[in-house]
Amino acid sequence: MSGHEDDPAADGIEEGKRLIRLGGEKGLSLAERLQDRFHRLTWRTPIHTLRLRGRYPLKLIAVPEDPFFGDVARGNALLEGKLRFRGEERAIDTFDIARPDVSADFLDYVHRFAWLRDLSSVAPRAQAAPIAENLMRRWLHAHADTIADPAWRPDLCGRRLQFWAAHAPLILSSTDLIYRSRVLNTLARGARHIDRVADKQPIGVRRVATWAGVLTAGLLIPGGDARRAVGEAGIAKALALSVFDDGGIVSRSPRDQVALIRILTMLARTYDARRMVVPASIDAALARMVPALLGITHGDHALSSWQGGGPLTADELDRLVDGTGIRTRPMRQAREWGYQRLAAAKAVVIVDAAPPPVARVIDGGCASTLAFEMSDGPHRLIVNCGGARAAVAHLPPDLAEGLRTTAAHSTLVLADSNSTAVLADGTLGKGVAEVELTRQESEQASRIEASHDGYAKRHGFVHRRQLVLTGDGRELRGEDMLLPAGRRAPKRPQTPFAIRFHLGATVQVTQTADGLAALLRLPGGTAWQFRCKGGALGIESSVWIDGDGRPVATQQLVVSGEAAPGGANVSWALKRAA
Template sequence: MTDTPDAEAIDPQALDGVEEGKRLIRLGGDTGLSLAERLSERFQRLTWRTPIHTMRLRGRYPLKLIAVPGDPVIGDIKRGQALLAGTVSFQGEHHALDALDFGRRDWSRPFADYVHSFAWLRDLSTVATRPQGAPIAERLLARWLDAYSDKVDALAWRPDLWGRRILFWTSHAPLILSSTDLVYRSSVLNTLARGARHLDRGADKAAPGSRRIAAWCGVVAAGLLIPGGDPRKSFGEAGLARALAGGLSDDGGAVSRSPAMLLDAIMLLAMLRETYAARRLELPDPVQAALARMVPALLGTTHGDRALASWQGGGPATADRVAAVIEASGVRTRPLRQARDWGYQRLAAGSAVLIVDAAPPPVARLVESGCASTLAFEFSDGTARLIVNCGGSQAASTQLPKKIIGGLRTTAAHSTLIVGDSNSTAIHPDGTLGRGVAEVELSRQESAAASRIEASHDGYVRRWGFVHRRQLMLTGDGRELRGEDALLPSGRKRKAPTTPFAIRFHLGARVEASATADGLAAILRVPGGALWQFRCRGGMLTIDDSLWIDGQGRPIATQQLVVVGEAAAGGASVSWALKRAA
């Protein structure tokens, strides 16, 4: 992937195109963090416990905030109601408020991040008045202060969590600063100032992408809202510009290639935008330019139901959440159809939407739970999703077995071709991505009659000696999708006489499949009454069980169409078609 130039130098409209035959190559290797980088990160955290770092956190403490911004995004009503009822809930994990111990280390990572970031303040404020919510918020915050106000902890003081904490504490100050207890109020403001000083030195140590963006948003917000913060504001704006340049591709996508993470980054910038507005200031041009690129890229991965597609560990964030974040961003635009480094190609015709992953997986060092999904696609008709990916390894309920959550990252959990039941890009036992897809060749042609995408990847060349080529054509009325998957001999790998392969088409929730007697076709009954016919040639069709992670992180039992066959040394080809029958 190419380096990202300065945000203000980019014309978003000029990016809506891909040259035919353009090669998208993953640069920088496929390794994760080096040993030296891991040691440096660990050493950095160890320095947090030293007297020197404690001295760095000292300084003048604020008596009040200069302004109180609003939170432009509505929270989750169910989670807010659970808080009122005495329970903290997130992604299937539940803990009673009265027994909540911030010192525990057995929480799942998503739940711990939710609690320590204080994102739950948004959910609480959505359903509670100040008299209802303030006692709950202040009680939990007081416990957190008892545990961590003077203790720099590797988790609780993680830079990205401090960035989010500053945004949520300041946006929901009426809930946490309503107390008449002056000692408590002073402790909150003093800890806020200490956290800002911690970020001054640690924001750039956060992982690239939304974490580093979160950390620098916290620095800027502190500079805007804590008295005497003008130097920090300027320093933070420069750091945020760097974080955006390193965390976004040229076309506005996240370097993690995760739509869910891009949605999160837009949400952070929307909160920061509200912070500037509270001071009657405009968002800096580089940040506004970044938002202008990010929103079209995000919309390019939404279906007809306006919810996200499931890519790179993210689940199908609900249409309401996507709409709320985009409205808060202040950007009004159309979906990006032809991405470059972001990698998602979008075809829309009639009521149909096709989204294709036409790029290598993200570089291992830039993502914690990347997926081997190259050349997979999702397909929807109106609000009904016909073909999906299982998705959601990051968004799934924490109560799911780890084996299933890990399986959601595999090639087999995506709607694409799998050779020998292996991944197109290796997934190591520690969760990092290994060798596999290094290059994707892509061409795209469009006309009034039909739109066509042809792409190939080299993920199976090293082990199996085949390139996977996928051709997709969507008719102009959106009523027919034709495809061909081919395995083409490549490389010096000596091939076995036959190599097994399977092409998986995971079906959306409540899509019912019925196979025909010849084993070459199936009828798909879609919610809402529509019928689609699937036919294939070059392999045998079977129907198997599958699952899909919904917008709430819950596993939904579904089905999948599986076309199986064997490739000779000279390769193989399977053609198939999805056609709306009624």
């Protein structure tokens, strides 16, 4: 997977290439919000009800394969009569699907029927089918006849159609013909529901998922050729808007990237089940998205933590890539996806070198510009706190929101403020609008220099960060500079700053007697020395959200100081000592 990481030209990296990408808040306008609200209200009108009427299929044309393995713990919980998701658990027999008292993420898990994958991964059909049928009957009773949010939200409806099709043997094995007819009728009504609304969904996962549902119905419900033709055109357009040319999703969220890869792969297997050629737009998107995702993996082959996502485990990531059937290497430079990868020997450094995503394409975005993570082989040395959108449900709301801030990432924080405003409604506001990036490669080292303007208007400074990873992977040299932002003079005589380096969960840290350095010990005896110049070094507590969404107490190095109107400069280095 990483056999070409020592080839600087493998990604077509141009030395000294200057990359600029403009961002901005660009959230939904009031008119767009009102239009969306009005559209949802129309679902309950007689006209929409009439649109959902029609013939229902007696059976599906084919049953596609689900290429992905489910979560064993959640599957075993289902065998015990419980629904479990991210720290929440409800007994199936007493769970009120019509009026649930669970988190939105738990409810999405139920409504999209993703639990079918978990169940099928731990039990044979004879054991799993009665459990699936019981939950299906309860869901049909609560939601089949009432078209309302969130159960009939178009993207959930689209994903539900995919799971129903792939796991049809679990939900359609009953000899009860009335029940079978109701399942198939609801499936057909779901397809009609999303036929006309797919392009009204937000670009990204939600729009593509809705079109995937349209295509699944077009492929598997008899007489669906016209729907399939419309769906293929629709998903091609949706992918062009939702996925950058370099393969990254526009939300810049690894969590969304994983979700979209799964949706498209399931859709490709549906074409395989019909012995039909997968549309080029789907194949091409997957071929770009997998290497982009691998580009943000560490030496432990698990994901780094960006835009609210957690460190998807190596096993989960391996199963994901195996399911796609794509064999590729990690992408080192993603111009629009925005993550730069430096790799030498056992060291991997991943840098966020782009503005945060615009508000309309992500919920729960993070102000992480110019943050980095670093690993030495299987051990994470420097991390971001991560997990704002992937943590367990019982995480305190204030902590979950705090994970979105600049201070929760390994980068410079000026005047205890965010480089991009983090808003209470889950969106991002004003801040970083432009990032400039220069990358150079040689046999001796890989060098990145990047700057952002997130603090320019408020505090009069541009933050510039330089990172140099030596060719033997034994040293990372860094420099953080605060430069006067042209005519925008700093507004105070001294502006406090803090450069944060959140440490991996297995790192043991000891500060040296002179207070200018720290020794970082990894499992197995490996040690790295951190030294800095231009600020005071301290050690503070921190938190890291692990692969299961659980908070883990950790520590962080903090280099603090004050910037005069002329700016400030802090140099630092991480050097492998043993």
